[in-house]
Amino acid sequence: MTISSDDLETLLERASDGISFDGLRIAETDGDYSLETPDNEWHGLDEAALRETLETCEEYVTNWRYWQETVGGEGTARRAFLRWCEHAPLPDADEHTTEGLAVPTRYDALRNGIDRQWGQLSITVRFVDVDDPDGERVYDLWHVDDADSDLVDLEVYDDPRDARDIATYDEDGRYRPLKTAPTLVSGWAFTGLSGAELVETIGFLYPATIANWHRELRGNLDIDHWTETAERQTGIYDVIDELPREAVDWMAEACCVDSQCLRRREWEYDEDDDLDVDGGDGPFPCREPCSLVVAAARKWAILESEEEHTYELELTTSELNQLEELIDAVAEGRTDEIREADVYDGANRYRARYLRAKRVGEGGLEATQVDE
Amino acid sequence: MQALVIAAHGSHLNPDASDPTYAHADTIRETGAFDEVREAFWKEEPHFREVVRTLEADEVFVVPLFISEGYFTEQVIPRELRLDDWDPEKWDSDGTSASQATLEADDVGKTIHYCGPVGTHDAMTDVIVQRAETAMEDPDVGEGVGLSVVGHGTERNENSAKAIEYHSERIRDRDRFDEVEALFMDEEPEVDDVTDYFESDDIVVVPLFIADGYHTQEDIPEDMGLTEDYRLGWDVPAEVDGHRIWYTGAVGTEALMADVVLERATDAGADIGDARETVRDLAGSVADADHEPSAGTGAGD
Numbered sequence: 001m002t003i004s005s006d007d008l009e010t011l012l013e014r015a016s017d018g019i020s021f022d023g024l025r026i027a028e029t030d031g032d033y034s035l036e037t038p039d040n041e042w043h044g045l046d047e048a049a050l051r052e053t054l055e056t057c058e059e060y061v062t063n064w065r066y067w068q069e070t071v072g073g074e075g076t077a078r079r080a081f082l083r084w085c086e087h088a089p090l091p092d093a094d095e096h097t098t099e100g101l102a103v104p105t106r107y108d109a110l111r112n113g114i115d116r117q118w119g120q121l122s123i124t125v126r127f128v129d130v131d132d133p134d135g136e137r138v139y140d141l142w143h144v145d146d147a148d149s150d151l152v153d154l155e156v157y158d159d160p161r162d163a164r165d166i167a168t169y170d171e172d173g174r175y176r177p178l179k180t181a182p183t184l185v186s187g188w189a190f191t192g193l194s195g196a197e198l199v200e201t202i203g204f205l206y207p208a209t210i211a212n213w214h215r216e217l218r219g220n221l222d223i224d225h226w227t228e229t230a231e232r233q234t235g236i237y238d239v240i241d242e243l244p245r246e247a248v249d250w251m252a253e254a255c256c257v258d259s260q261c262l263r264r265r266e267w268e269y270d271e272d273d274d275l276d277v278d279g280g281d282g283p284f285p286c287r288e289p290c291s292l293v294v295a296a297a298r299k300w301a302i303l304e305s306e307e308e309h310t311y312e313l314e315l316t317t318s319e320l321n322q323l324e325e326l327i328d329a330v331a332e333g334r335t336d337e338i339r340e341a342d343v344y345d346g347a348n349r350y351r352a353r354y355l356r357a358k359r360v361g362e363g364g365l366e367a368t369q370v371d372e
Numbered sequence: 373m374q375a376l377v378i379a380a381h382g383s384h385l386n387p388d389a390s391d392p393t394y395a396h397a398d399t400i401r402e403t404g405a406f407d408e409v410r411e412a413f414w415k416e417e418p419h420f421r422e423v424v425r426t427l428e429a430d431e432v433f434v435v436p437l438f439i440s441e442g443y444f445t446e447q448v449i450p451r452e453l454r455l456d457d458w459d460p461e462k463w464d465s466d467g468t469s470a471s472q473a474t475l476e477a478d479d480v481g482k483t484i485h486y487c488g489p490v491g492t493h494d495a496m497t498d499v500i501v502q503r504a505e506t507a508m509e510d511p512d513v514g515e516g517v518g519l520s521v522v523g524h525g526t527e528r529n530e531n532s533a534k535a536i537e538y539h540s541e542r543i544r545d546r547d548r549f550d551e552v553e554a555l556f557m558d559e560e561p562e563v564d565d566v567t568d569y570f571e572s573d574d575i576v577v578v579p580l581f582i583a584d585g586y587h588t589q590e591d592i593p594e595d596m597g598l599t600e601d602y603r604l605g606w607d608v609p610a611e612v613d614g615h616r617i618w619y620t621g622a623v624g625t626e627a628l629m630a631d632v633v634l635e636r637a638t639d640a641g642a643d644i645g646d647a648r649e650t651v652r653d654l655a656g657s658v659a660d661a662d663h664e665p666s667a668g669t670g671a672g673d
Contacts, residue, residue: 076428164394168387177384179417203426207418211425222479234447291415292384 003058004134007065008051014068015050021068022088022103024060026050038102059107062135070136071195077214081202082195085125085139086114090217110137115147119206119262119283120184122147123198139198143186154189160197163190163204178292179206180262180284206262209284216285224288227270233294240297245269247304248297252277254331255293256286313367315359322346322355373429375408376400376637379420379449380437380582382413389583390416392624393437399630399654405647406433406637414444420452424480432477432484433637437624439491439580441470442529454479455486467531468492468538472640485640490632491535491580493639497542499628502655504549504576507608507620518551518572519543522563522579522592525556533559536580557591564595567613574609574616582624589621627655 011019011026015033019026025036033045037057045053054061067088073079080090086109089100101109111133113126124140127133146154157163170176170183190201202210215221226248230241243251252275256265263286265279279286289297315323325346329335338345345351359366378397383389393411401409412423424432434453436445441463450458455475462473470488477484490496504519505511521543523536533556540554550572555563566575577596579588590602598606598619609616623629631651638644 073428077426078428161394161398175385175387177416203418208422208426211422215425232451234451235443288421290417291419295384295415 003055003061007061007134008054010065010069011054011061012047012050019064021064022060024057024064024103059103059135062133063103063107066135066137077211078196078199080214080217081199081210082125082137085116085123085198086110086137107133113140117144117283118202119180119209120144120182121202121205128192137195138191139193139195140189140191141193141198141201142189143184145186146189151189151191154187157188157190158192158197160190160193160201160204163201167205178261178290180209180282181260182258182262206284209263212285212287221266221285221287223266225267225270226275226289229267229289229294230297237294237298239301240294242305243297243301244304247300249276251293251297251300255296256280258282261286309369310371311367312370313359313365319355319359322351326352373407374431374433374642375410375427375429376406376633376642377410377412377423377427377432377434378437378633379412379423379434380414381444382416383585384415386585389585392583392622392629395625395627396437396630396633399627399651400633400647402654403634403644403647403650405634405644406642414448414452420449421454424453424477424482424484427482430482432482433487433640433642434484435487435633435636436489437582437629437633438489439523439582439624440529440532440535441465441467441489441492442531445470445489450475450486453477453484453486455484458486463488467534472636474640485637485642487636487640490629490636491582492538493632493635494542495632495635497539499626499632500539500578500580500623501543501548502628503578503620503623503626504618506626507576507578507618508574513576514548515550516572516574517549518553518570518575519549520553520555520563520566520569520575520577522555522557522577524581524587525559527559539580557587557595562595563592566596566617567615570615572615574618576618578623579621581622584622584625593619628652631655 015026016028018028023038027034031046033047033050034043035041035045035050035053037060040057042053071079071082083090086106087101088106110125110127111130113124116123116125120143122142122144125137126140128136128138142154166185166188167179168176169185171185176183184205193201199210212221227241230243233240248269252265255261256277256279258280262282263284264282265286267286267288268274329338329347335347338348340349342348343351378393380390380393382393390411390413393413397409397411400406407429408427410418410423410426412418412420414420418426434449436449438444446460454477456478457475458473463470465488470492472485472487475484475486500521505513508517521536521540524532525536526532533554536554536556540552543549544552551570553561553569555561555566555569557563561569566577579592581588593599593602593606596617596619597612598610598617606619608620609618631648634644634648634651638648
């Protein structure tokens, strides 16, 4: 490992103001330098002696340079996220101050690459030059399902903007309006990204997740609960604050669960009024109802304004059970999985067509309203 | 540090709706004029609501990629960005003259320069003319040609038509085209009767829409009689009632739109160096290289 002369010069320039970072401490008084690492301390060094001594703690020096000069951005979500990637201490999270790995431990791990998971993403941070690391890190990114794949089997990218196309369609070619739906396609990799490029790429795949994670880490995630969000709406969405309380529960159960979204719902009906449904275990905090939920809420607000009636219709017990199976198959998105000849499944297409032929006439389902 | 946010509608149903937003943002990224450039949407992510927090810059220029001043630019975007002190009066606009308002987003500690929409900026007139040039593959197009600027139009918002009429008037004043007419989908005069409004044999039709979708790729071509069924596509030019109609879809996809975005930000005080020249060069080359005269891939919204 080597320290470049530029690194040393930069460090010396900063030293007179004092340096304290990731275990490296340098202070200067009237030309006398003191230097500390967690393992050693030196005092009364002149500049030449300081230079010489710094050569013996090069990991701390190159680490300082990477974070303070290359990454920068003190207090930003970008910096915190990149530090999280390599298990570095996160100084802006009070409760995490003592966590995180020390520099030598991280440096050992960075030679092999450190893996982290972010939703359906797998991130590896490693040294650019493994044999002779100068502290410069690069980041690789791919789908967790491809963790064991060879790069040659994947489509390899290096421009963050390519992530937009990856995020647009699911594996069946359908549009993904919800970026945090657990349907990100696999088969691709970004390699050798800089820290800024990694954050940008994730910004396209999972917009705002890093910013919200950072806010949550610092304990200042700003949550807008259902009533605040609903009451703020205007235009065609003005009606959503009329959605009954219990319907908001049904809506959360329908939309805001782990099977549908990687976000963990932090918003409730109101600040002091939790929804009955659990918010899920998703990795990303969800701080207010998203635009998909708002759009769907409008439909449900209109539907819930209808009166209920009692209907009479003829069904066998099996047919009644079959209705449940049909609803369940659509709700779980498993209609494509039902085999052509599996007539034992109530949601089988031929079973559904038979039911329609028998019970749905030209005027629709043969049901009679009996409460008029 | 300064950041640019391009605020657009987006769609839950149509993946192409955001294409122009990304394209213009990418063009501006290439210029390096802003430390950060971010797309934000009403119907996609990052949502208007979340976008400002993804920025590191303290100085943020928000340019709505919308055609008209109205509901979205005056109510929805400022509200969702949490610009608490916003009031449409701050634009002091007659419906086409909004420039910018400087506001503090207290929750994130940033200064937001909230700009008028691209559609009503004077530079948009040039984009419409450039669209006519690319549609007809003729940089000197004008003589012997009628130009129709087509807008949605709606009884609900008078500003919707104002933007269309404003640019039509400006192009008319240039005396470049033989005839210039503003036509609409949902109000008189209607685009269905386009040939009634022109004597010129050649009519170039430029829809003042941001993205291609249901209206520009289905409604308008069928309404004008370019095709029986949008799925079959149409010719450019297409023969209708003895006229040749040159139609290629939404003006918002024109590369020069990035220049209008930059103009909006500059008017609001952004320091962009020579980025506009770069964008104009890029837009020119794109217009030359990527021109595809046929259209008709219906997208729906």
